[in-house]
Amino acid sequence: MAAVLPLPLALRARVRLAQGLWLLSWALALTAGLALASGAHLLLQLGRLSPFLDPGCWFPALPRTALAAGAAALATGVVGAGAARASLDAARYAPWRAVLGPFLLAGTVAGGGLVAAALGLALALPGGLDAALEKGLGTAMSHYKDTEVPGRCEAKRLMDELQLGFRCCGRHGYKDWFTVQWVSSRYLDPNDQDVIDQIQSNVEGLYLIDGVPFSCCNPHSPWPCLQTQLSRAQAHPLSEARQPSLNLWARGCHGELQRHLRGLSGSLAAVLGVTFLLQVSLLLGLRYLQTALEGLGGAIDGEGQTQGYLFPRGLKEMLKSASQQGLCAQRPGPEEAPAQEAPEEEEEAPAEA
Structure with missing residues (x-):
């Protein structure tokens, strides 16, 4: 062989x-x-x-x-x-x-x-x-306002560090902050009519604004950071209307994190x-x-x-x-043969004689 x-x-x-x-x-x-x-x-x-x-x-x-x-x-x-x-x-x-x-x-x-x-x-x-970051970032953004909730106190700090460290804003862009309440309720006056109207303007009862947290601002921008009323061009007459995010991080954190982890x-x-x-x-x-x-x-x-x-x-x-060794192991040896037939043959021999 x-x-x-x-x-x-x-x-x-x-x-x-x-x-x-x-x-x-x-x-x-x-x-x-x-x-x-x-x-x-x-x-x-x-x-x-x-x-x-x-x-x-x-x-x-x-x-x-x-x-x-x-x-x-x-x-x-x-x-x-x-x-x-x-x-x-x-x-x-x-x-x-x-x-x-x-x-x-x-x-x-x-x-x-x-x-x-x-x-x-x-x-x-x-x-x-892709799906893990989509869900995880969405959860982190929704807990941004929960600065006084046990177990979620660090959500704001971690999200700010993420956006500053990776130079990103929101999940896929700065407009993602328009769909979540990121301002803590402790800073909202429940008697202010503007606050009441803003909360009643959506089914979920959230205080939604067209603004972003400070960590979305690019500190290297030559212009002051535009954090609020980003969807209204009339609120910022000196800025470029076609580019409302000139001083904000242009890319979302989803893509930045995905590129970072894929690279590693x-x-x-x-x-x-x-x-x-x-x-x-x-x-x-x-x-x-x-x-x-x-x-x-x-x-x-x-x-x-x-x-x-x-x-x-x-x-x-x-x-x-x-396989042959396995079959040989299963086959009974000579000493394991049935011992009942031998005495019968010895008993029949004298009768024939």
């Missing part, structure tokens, strides 16, 4: 393979460290932006999986470097012969599986950010992709080196040319052997 993907390895090729795997191991450790740093940075960013995401969003699972995958890849790189270095000396390689096989299996199943899962999440999850996840996906390729290459190289050294009794400088392979025989033969 032929081995799967055999590769003949002479002495010089074995030494170069071991040296190359040592360098590849540290390259994997470096990319795994970058994956850990990228995952931690994304996790911190999501912790800061969590008030503007729907609580049912699955996107926070990405950095957590990336951290686990980075830790597994880092361990694979460090252990792989030790195994590759020890393989250059038969005496130092002897303790590795018993643990290298389980390490390769664990690195392939656990380490490779985690990196592949994190890479898949980095490519798939950003597609769900894209960078993480690139790092995870390189990590996955390096990890697969390292595990394959270690497998070839392990099987080649097993043919020489663990000595890399053994005489002659040996052969490395992935599996000792083909997949068909391995499955057939496993």
Whole structure:
């Protein structure tokens, strides 16, 4: 039965393979460290932006999986470097012969599986950010006025910091503030006729105005900030009527946050992709080196040319052997045969005689 993907390895090729795997191991450790740093940075960013995401969003699972995958890849790189270095000396390689096989299996199943899962999440999850940000930003804007409500006291400060930090206004633009009450009720005079008329002008009984919070103002604008009566051109005769938001942030926070998080996840996906390729290459190289050294009794400088392979025989033969072993295990042995028929034959023999 032929081995799967055999590769003949002479002495010089074995030494170069071991040296190359040592360098590849540290390259994997470096990319795994970058994956850990990228995952931690994304996790911190999501912790800061969590008030503007729907609580049912699955996107926070990405950095957590990336951290686990980075830790597994880092361990694979460090252990792989030790195994590759020890393989250059038969005496130092002897303790590795018993643990290298389980390490390769664990690195392939656990380490490779985690990196592949994190890479898949980095490519798939950003597609769900649109709906999560739409709902989360809408909730945050509706709680902007609740400065005295327990559990929502920080909503105003967080929204102001978001708009100033990302240079955005509203969900998709400054006009989104026209549809929510963002002025706290504590600043409204219930006896003022204008306030009463404004509240009664909509079915929901909200105090809606055509104005925006101060955090929508661009501090670098040469004009004074126009926060109120933005839909009335007559209220601002000196401003450009066709561009009422010259001194406001022109872009909405939905697009800015989406671009920001997609950029972070894209960078993480690139790092995870390189990590996955390096990890697969390292595990394959270690497998070839392990099987080649097993043919020489663990000595890399053994005489002659040996052969490395992935599996000792083909997949068909391995499955057939496993099925045969299973059938043999289910078939009763000679000692398990029924013992009732033998006494009957012995009783019938004297009668025939």
